Amino acid sequence: MPELPEVELVARALNALVGSRRVVRARLLRAALAPETPPASFARRLRGRTVERVGRRGKHVLFELEGGLVLVAHLRMTGRFRLLPGGAPHPKHTHATFELDDGRTLVFTDQRHFGMMKLVASRELAEAKELRALAPEPFSEGFTPEYLRRVFARTRRTLKETLLDQRMVTGLGNIYAAEALFLARVNPFVAAAELSPRRLPRLHRAIIEVFTESIAHGSTMNVDPEDIDGSYYGGAYEGRWRVYDREGEPCVNCRARVRRVAHAGRSTYYCPRCQRR
Numbered sequence: 509m510p511e512l513p514e515v516e517l518v519a520r521a522l523n524a525l526v527g528s529r530r531v532v533r534a535r536l537l538r539a540a541l542a543p544e545t546p547p548a549s550f551a552r553r554l555r556g557r558t559v560e561r562v563g564r565r566g567k568h569v570l571f572e573l574e575g576g577l578v579l580v581a582h583l584r585m586t587g588r589f590r591l592l593p594g595g596a597p598h599p600k601h602t603h604a605t606f607e608l609d610d611g612r613t614l615v616f617t618d619q620r621h622f623g624m625m626k627l628v629a630s631r632e633l634a635e636a637k638e639l640r641a642l643a644p645e646p647f648s649e650g651f652t653p654e655y656l657r658r659v660f661a662r663t664r665r666t667l668k669e670t671l672l673d674q675r676m677v678t679g680l681g682n683i684y685a686a687e688a689l690f691l692a693r694v695n696p697f698v699a700a701a702e703l704s705p706r707r708l709p710r711l712h713r714a715i716i717e718v719f720t721e722s723i724a725h726g727s728t729m730n731v732d733p734e735d736i737d738g739s740y741y742g743g744a745y746e747g748r749w750r751v752y753d754r755e756g757e758p759c760v761n762c763r764a765r766v767r768r769v770a771h772a773g774r775s776t777y778y779c780p781r782c783q784r785r
Contacts, residue, residue, distance in 0.1 A: 512679025513722035515567045521731045523562035530558045530609040538603040542625040566642045566678045576630040587623035590615050591733040643678040653712045660700040668696035669772045683752050686777045688714040690751040695783045696776050751777045
């Protein structure tokens with residue numbers, strides 16, 4: 509599943525490609541993709557609206573449309589946006605199409621059917637159930653070491669589990685949580701509430717750093733309009749990980765062997781020496 513850097517890069521690419529374009533015709537081909545809006549209503553509400561901006565909140569892509577409407581999209585595991593030339597055949601597993609005023613068609617494909625779309629009035633966006641419980645954005649003024657101290661103090665879970673909770677830290681998934689913990693030299697299995705005041709600022713800085721690095725790296729990549737998300741999938745920073753997916757390899761800091769442990773249903777990668785308890 510894409511994490512914050514990948515979703516940020518996808519949103520930027522979509523903004524460059526379809527921002528200011530008008531939706532001539534929209535079709536919802538799989539009703540379960542947008543379960544709160546029947547296909548006919550979906551098509552009617554989007555027809556004729558201009559895409560004013562494409563942004564992001566957490567791991568959700570936000571299409572801000574003319575007239576105070578927002579299309580919220582979550583890619584989940586296999587969701588993809590593809591911008592196709594006019595008349596091009598739709599790829600397999602196409603679940604929604606958006607014909608644009610320049611003749612091209614933006615399509616959403618999803619092999620595993622986990623993606624989500626929702627139409628929300630702009631004035632109600634902050635209270636949409638998918639967004640209202642999300643933690644502050646990592647690059648916002650609200651995301652501080654003191655904020656982490658407060659949310660960590662009210663949970664009994666391990667640090668790794670807590671970082672994956674989008675209500676506590678927005679945008680982190682398994683990859684970037686492992687990278688941030690390693691960069692901060694913090695053990696993934698300690699209780700979040702027991703993280704020392706000395707290490708809190710280090711972890712805060714590490715989260716910002718791994719996101720910043722990955723977005724900066726992804727910004728240099730060439731994007732295929734016909735496979736926008738696929739240009740970034742696997743992690744925009746894939747191949748440059750410090751610890752993730754490096755089981756048995758030497759630690760980049762101390763040369764100890766990186767370990768992988770199944771924890772809370774996910775693989776956790778860490779250095780037993782740099783991240784000792």
